[in-house]
Amino acid sequence: MPRPNVAQFAYGSATVICSALAMLLLSQARSGLGVIVIAFAALALGVLVALTAPAPRATRKRATAVGAAQGTPVPVQQPASTTAAAAAPAAAARIAEPTLRR
Structure with a gap:
């Protein structure tokens, strides 16, 4: 698996921070379990965004x-x-000659 580049790290990190803040504000979670679930959901979303960001x-x-x-x-x-x-x-x-394209 290729290593992620700087842009992929930036997109993933920004997604984790923004989505975690948005979910915490919208859900008004006060319990520890609610905050943990939101943190894991934000992390999963950030990883998804980082993996789907276009690589050079x-x-x-x-x-x-x-x-x-x-x-x-x-x-x-x-x-x-x-x-x-x-x-x-x-x-x-x-x-x-026929041209070969990928």
Whole structure:
């Protein structure tokens, strides 16, 4: 399981604090058991928010390297040509190739 980033910690912590305060104010819980139930509910909600917060995407270099390590075909870049006559066959070949998207 990947480690949560700073934004996920911030979203989860803010959710725990705000939801706990809101539930305590709305329920007007005075007993210890009521406060404990609200605290656990706020914690569970904060964990849910932290886990569903979007994680940063992998960079293209890292995704390509991971794909190569897992046996996924990696596209090969062709060198750029300097003349239009040399570029025409390469452009036609690129158009004919099916594009792979994830």
